[in-house]
Amino acid sequence: MGWPRGLYSALLLALTPLIWRRIRREHALTDSRHTPRELRLGRIPETPSGERMLWLHCASVGEVLAARPLIEALLERYPDHRLTLTTMTATGADRARALSASRDDGRLVHHFIPLDFPLAAARFVERLGPELALFFETELWPNLLHACCSRGVPVAVINGRLSSRAFRGYRRLRPLMREALACVDWLAAKSADDAERFARLGMAEEGIDVVGSLKFDITTDDNALEVSERLRTCLGERPVWVAGSTHEGEETVLLAAHARLRESHLAAGFKRCSEALLVLVPRHPQRFDAVAALCEQAGMPVARRSRGEWPEAETAVYLGDTMGELLTLYGAANLAFVGGSLVPIGGHNLLEPAALGVPVLTGPELANFEEVAEVLRRADALVEVVDGRALAVVLTELFADPAERRRLGEAGRAVVAANRGALERTLNGLARLLPAK
Missing domain, CATH: 3.40.50.11720 (3-Deoxy-D-manno-octulosonic-acid transferase, N-terminal domain)
Structure with missing residues (x-):
């Protein structure tokens, strides 16, 4: 040796x-x-x-x-x-x-x-x-x-x-x-x-x-996509965004951004932003209970997917506290924020929502996915924010602009297809x- x-x-x-x-x-x-x-x-x-x-x-x-x-x-x-x-x-x-x-x-x-x-x-x-x-x-x-x-x-x-x-x-x-x-x-x-x-x-x-990167060869499960479509239909016309693979210290910022979004004006094509729903999916299951408590402390009525609870009209946060369903939840959203990027983690897979044609938002911490982020940037298929306040502004703007959401989603899907x-x-x-x- x-x-x-x-x-x-x-x-x-x-x-x-x-x-x-x-x-x-x-x-x-x-x-x-x-x-x-x-x-x-x-x-x-x-x-x-x-x-x-x-x-x-x-x-x-x-x-x-x-x-x-x-x-x-x-x-x-x-x-x-x-x-x-x-x-x-x-x-x-x-x-x-x-x-x-x-x-x-x-x-x-x-x-x-x-x-x-x-x-x-x-x-x-x-x-x-x-x-x-x-x-x-x-x-x-x-x-x-x-x-x-x-x-x-x-x-x-x-x-x-x-x-x-x-x-x-x-x-x-x-x-x-x-x-x-x-x-x-x-x-x-x-x-x-x-x-x-x-x-x-x-x-x-x-x-x-x-x-x-093998991540560009991502596969989408037909059954998961069917569940996404049913979930999206059941959620109705309210604005829905997913924050996936979030970490400690990040959820507080995301909840504050969500509160600002819900206080904003009408979003084009939707009911009031006050009915906006955040689908929050922590990265680690051992933190599910702690994140649920954070939502309650922030005054956000929360429904937990693991308990079969359904997000009613007054529900502000739908907690994705199950395993293996992140792609399904991304597919049911109008916008997707990929976590691990507002805290020094290095980010997570930006291509999962992009492959589904869902506009991709991220914070500045992207050390683990810098090359993927650069490909998305060159195609103008990535929205980057520096902090929670900027995120709230971007969310409000995008929910008011269906054409830009559609363009971002199509650009992201095209990037994945071109780099397989x-x-x-x-x-x-x-x-x-x-x-x-």
Whole structure:
């Protein structure tokens, strides 16, 4: 073991009590019959002899959703293989299990990724026995990568993303990252900037291709769209906007903007803005109750989707406190604000509402989606605001201008359509590591 990975592993062991505390909190969100220790130490059933396995790792919900087209394409292109999808978070696990349950062939299975302890990583890879390992975006775990490398498992980083902020952090660990990236056979970068940053960390340039973002290959579920249409019809003519994937410190600002909107004048094509409805969808389920309390403290009558409550005429906020329904809720709205962008999180997927033809609004914090934001900007398909007051003004203006809403929605949908293709380029690159049989 090289000294960077040895030092890294020793630090992980020293932090074990804190790590297990975090893991227990995560697993409290699931109904798993296994203990966190079993799940996180790589104690999975061994893949039966003769069974062919692919492995894809995604961190959480957003990555699982973005990887869905790739998951479906891998299962179609490699019909003799099963696919193990691993996640770090419990919410990501719920989404992965929902994808697995939607299939009737048993070829998609979920496991939690083991903690990156050397023995746990080695045990997991040994028992899983994948023919190909795929890590999504910035999921670079040195001991897991080494475990693959030492067992001759080809490794690819898919939809490779490295923001300037993440790069500055990784640069301090350059010896460790150089050792980890030496185990990567191919890196499919989202952009030329991402490719350059990975190369500066130590990834061999001949092993990097710029393929674009898989997020542009987003798929829309017909059943979800039908639910969106029914929901929109039931909501009537009132102005409706969604704030999706919101974070702590952001909901207070959004509720204040919503209050200003409801105090504004008539919106063209709608009843009074005083009847405007905010569909609020927090990013993390453990915060659902706290966000509901924030709405009540702000004097906003709230209906909770998880309880089957319906937003009546006097309801100001419809709390989307369910999992896996964000696209459905986006599709029922006139406007969509994408969260994680009014607080220093780095933003979330701007393309989800754009793909549905819903105008996209965002705050200034877009480090994680800067390249996507730039594509939308060039097409004049993104509305950016600096704070809550500016958001309230923009909401009022757009609800009064149906032609501009229509133009924004059509421009966003066109951007998504024009930039598809990363999926096919990714599959072609993977075929060099594991040709289709």
